[in-house]
Amino acid sequence: QKEVEQNSGPLSVPEGAIASLNCTYSDRVSQSFFWYRQYSGKSPELIMSIYSNGDKEDGRFTAQLNKASQYVSLLIRDSQPSDSATYLCAPGTSGRRALTFGSGTRLQVQP
Amino acid sequence: DAGVIQSPRHEVTEMGQEVTLRCKPISGHDYLFWYRQTMMRGLELLIYFNNNVPIDDSGMPEDRFSAKMPNASFSTLKIQPSEPRDSAVYFCASSLSGALNEKLFFGSGTQLSVL
Numbered sequence: 012q013k014e015v016e017q018n019s020g021p022l023s024v025p026e027g028a029i030a031s032l033n034c035t036y037s038d039r040v041s042q043s044f045f046w047y048r049q050y051s052g053k054s055p056e057l058i059m060s061i062y063s064n065g066d067k068e069d070g071r072f073t074a075q076l077n078k079a080s081q082y083v084s085l086l087i088r089d090s091q092p093s094d095s096a097t098y099l100c101a102p103g104t105s106g107r108r109a110l111t112f113g114s115g116t117r118l119q120v121q122p
Numbered sequence: 123d124a125g126v127i128q129s130p131r132h133e134v135t136e137m138g139q140e141v142t143l144r145c146k147p148i149s150g151h152d153y154l155f156w157y158r159q160t161m162m163r164g165l166e167l168l169i170y171f172n173n174n175v176p177i178d179d180s181g182m183p184e185d186r187f188s189a190k191m192p193n194a195s196f197s198t199l200k201i202q203p204s205e206p207r208d209s210a211v212y213f214c215a216s217s218l219s220g221a222l223n224e225k226l227f228f229g230s231g232t233q234l235s236v237l
Contacts, residue, residue: 045225054213054228055165099165108153108217109178110226114164 014038015113017100023119030087032116034100037081041102044076044083045110049097055112059085090120126229128214134235140202143232145214146195155215155226156189156199165213171197172219204236 016035024030032046043062047055061067061074061083073086083102087094097117101110127146135141147154155170169179174191182189186205191197201208211233215226 047226054231055226056228057225060225107178108172108219109155109167109170111167112157112165 013113014111015100015102017098017113017116019114020117021119022116023121024090025121026090026092028090030090030094030118030120032085032087032098032100032118034083034085034113035081036083036100036102038102038104039081040104041078041081042105043103044074045101045103046072046074046085047099047101047112049099049115051096055099087118090118092120092122094118095120126214126216126227128212128229128232130232131230132233132235134237135204136237137205138203139236140200141204141208141234141236143199143212143214143234145197145199145229147197147214147216148227149195150218151216151227152194152219153217154191154197155217156197157213157215157228158210159213159231160210168199201234204234206236209234209236
C-alpha cells in the first residue's frame, strides 16, 4: 500500500462548480496535512494546511480531515480556470520534518 | 528574500557524465530538502539536511547519487555517472524549524535530461 494515495485524474469540472479532491494516507501517526498546488512546469506551493479533525476554510478552499478514516480532502468552491493544476497531498509526522507527497490529482476547470 | 535558488534551470548531458545541481536555500532556513519528480514516480524525497547535517538519505537511489551541504547557504546534489533513468526535475526546498512550521519553499527546479 502506498503511503499516500490520490486519484491521478484528470478531474474535470465546469467553471463555477465545486471541485473535490481526495487523499488517503497509511501512517496513523500523521498529525499535520498539507495541500500543495503545482502548475504545469512550475514548483509546488503550499495552499492549505490542517491539523485537527473537521473543516478548515480559507477563501474558496476548504480542507477536511478525518483521522479515524485516514482521509483528507480539499474542496474548491466556485472553481476558476486558474485553478487548473495538479494538487499534491502531503501528510506530516511529528519528528520527521520531510514530507511524503502523493502522486497528485490533476484538475481541469473548463471555461 | 529571493526565495530558494537552484541552478542550472536545465541540464542536458550524456550518459556517463557527472552532473552537479546547486541550491541556495532561503536565508535563515535550517532545513533543506532535495526532491525528484517524474511522471511515473511523482515527487520523491531524496535527502534532507538540518543545520547542514544529513538527517535522512534513505531516498537516494544508489551510490551514484551524493549530496553535500558545506554551509547554511549552499547545497549540491551530484550524480556520477549519470544514466538516462536519472532524467527528471530535481527540486530543492527549504523550511524553518519549529512546531507546525513545516511549510516547504521550493526552488524552480532543475530539468535534467540524460541522453
